């Protein structure tokens with residue numbers, strides 16, 4: 724299927740690895756020019772070089788090594804040489820998730836950091852780009868959130884809270900005037916995907932339960948109806964579809980990608 728977005732410009736946050744990389748790669752393979760953001764310059768540049776090789780130089784790929792959750796980081800994105808300024812056709816909002824813990828230990832600073840990263844940053848990115856998209860008659864915004872928005876996890880209170888705020892904002896804004904101007908805003912909710920984030924949390928979980936990391940992996944995967952973690956490539960393909968011409972009639976949705984883990988009908 725031709726997604727009909729070749730030649731467009733996309734901004735993808737958290738794109739040096741994991742789910743953001745999956746989205747950036749899927750878009751680039753569809754002929755989209757991508758500005759890829761992550762803090763660590765070395766990994767980001769290697770990722771961009773690899774993708775440049777994979778796409779055979781057919782698209783423009785620009786690395787911006789910045790913290791997307793800061794004002795300075797976002798200014799650097801808007802001003803990057805060769806980029807489209809704020810004139811993006813596609814924006815995939817993404818950065819790291821907040822740490823797990825006990826809400827009794829989180830002070831105001833912990834909450835502000837989580838809200839900044841997982842609610843206010845996506846809102847700032849939407850604010851900067853959405854009116855231009857509407858004026859040009861095409862726009863796709865995909866926010867990478869979490870299955871925890873639909874099925875909250877107790878130790879992820881910072882994530883549950885901050886992402887729920889974004890979800891509420893998107894529910895209203897996606898249905899505003901921009902819906903009639905060719906702009907869609909959707910949230911893509913990962914369940915468990917085989918990325919560094921999952922790999923980083925497994926050892927502590929395994930130790931807590933007296934299991935090996937491999938045993939812990941097997942236990943987690945057995946709890947997923949699909950019987951496995953998802954891959955970043957699968958996630959990217961869903962993201963690219965949501966960014967396609969074909970998804971023009973889908974807006975304000977919370978799209979779960981979790982191998983069937985969420986047990987509800989809706």
Ligand code: NAP
Nearest residue numbers: 737739740741742761762763791819820915916918919920
């Ligand atoms: P990951 O593999 O750890 O990758 C995170 C990416 O984001 C990296 O490229 C990282 O690079 C970048 N990043 C982190 N903080 C950033 C910042 N402030 N500014 C710019 N880039 C930043 O994580 P992932 O698994 O892809 O997760 C992506 C998002 O999905 C997270 O919010 C996570 O909580 C959420 N999620 C993931 C899963 C899962 O199963 N994987 C499940 C539910 C929700 P640098 O560190 O170099 O900046």
